Amino acid sequence: GAVVSQHPSRVICKSGTSVKIECRSLDFQATTMFWYRQFPKQSLMLMATSNEGSKATYEQGVEKDKFLINHASLTLSTLTVTSAHPEDSSFYICSAFPSGVSVSETQYFGPGTRLLVL
Amino acid sequence: QKEVEQNSGPLSVPEGAIASLNCTYSDRGSQSFFWYRQYSGKSPELIMFIYSNGDKEDGRFTAQLNKASQYVSLLIRDSQPSDSATYLCAVIPSGTASKLTFGTGTRLQVTL
Numbered sequence: 001g002a003v004v005s006q007h008p009s010r011v012i013c014k015s016g017t018s019v020k021i022e023c024r025s026l027d028f029q030a031t032t033m034f035w036y037r038q039f040p041k042q043s044l045m046l047m048a049t050s051n052e053g054s055k056a057t058y059e060q061g062v063e064k065d066k067f068l069i070n071h072a073s074l075t076l077s078t079l080t081v082t083s084a085h086p087e088d089s090s091f092y093i094c095s096a097f098p099s100g101v102s103v104s105e106t107q108y109f110g111p112g113t114r115l116l117v118l
Numbered sequence: 119q120k121e122v123e124q125n126s127g128p129l130s131v132p133e134g135a136i137a138s139l140n141c142t143y144s145d146r147g148s149q150s151f152f153w154y155r156q157y158s159g160k161s162p163e164l165i166m167f168i169y170s171n172g173d174k175e176d177g178r179f180t181a182q183l184n185k186a187s188q189y190v191s192l193l194i195r196d197s198q199p200s201d202s203a204t205y206l207c208a209v210i211p212s213g214t215a216s217k218l219t220f221g222t223g224t225r226l227q228v229t230l
Contacts, residue, residue, distance in 0.1 A: 034217070043206065043220040044162065093161045107218070112161040 002028050004096050006110035013084055014118055021079045021113045023050075023094030029074035030096035034107075035067075038091040050077040050094075074099065084117045091115075121145075122209050122221035130227045137194040139205050139224050144188070147212030151183055153192045154206040156223065162206055166192070197228045 003026040013019050023033055031052050036044040048058045048069055056069035068080040077096075081088055093112040121144045131137045139153075150169055154162035168174045168181040168190065180193040190209075194201055204223040211219055 043222040044218075046217055046219075049217065107164075109161045109163070114159075 002026075002098065002108045004094065004108045004110040006092075006094055006113050008113060009111060010114045010116075012116045012118065015085050016083055019081045019084055019115060021081070021092055021094075021115075023077045023079070023096065023110050025075045025096045025098075025108070028096075028098040030077075031074065031099040033071060033077040033094055033096040035069065035077070035079050036093045036095070038093060038112075044093060047079075052077075081115065084115070086117045089115055089117045122207055122219050124205075124207050124221035124224045126222055127225040128227050129224055130229060131197050132229050133197060133199060135197050137197045137201065137226055137228070139192040139194070139207075139226065141190045141192075141207030141221055142188055143190070143207075143209045143211075143219075145209070145211040146185075146188060148188075148209045149212065150210040151181070151190045152208040152218065153179075153181060153190075154208060154220075155201075156204045156206055158204075165205075194226075197226075199228050199230060202226055202228045 033050040050071040071077040094110045156162045206223045207221040208218045
């Protein structure tokens, strides 16, 4: 089946630093990728939609200047948490679906990146 | 606000029993419904999707959809300890360009 990878799987950083998380579709091209955040014992919350070759669209309440998204190729989207603070500590998960196919049943999730900001 | 609601649990069932997980959603125009399983510390994995009213079966899993009642459920037959996880209900509400809205999940514990 289709595989989506994320790197790193876990990161610990100091408050004020920036962290970049990569999401790759390994065996398919993805025009659109989604970035989610999940706090402990809570559900996945969609942060933004990453579109190849264009600006990402952010959900209400998500600061676009803090969470920079770049989707420079059909297989890679990056999420950069700028000036991270302890409240940004969370589980960040991306998903992708093959270009030209309905997102319905074919949305594949990455394994997630656990961010801890000290 | 487009919401998906689930009982957080935990729902405890003995091994071999049927586990019944329920979900309600607020947007009547929703067309696509999904059940995901999430083990602790892992990302969600798709179990089933359903679009039409009625039942859809896949192995030990059956999804049931009732659009009139805005209700979707997941039945797990012959529950196994390996089924112990959090089950997330997700919906694509109308007019959201294929974006999934997740419920908070129900934690299932299958006991020996």
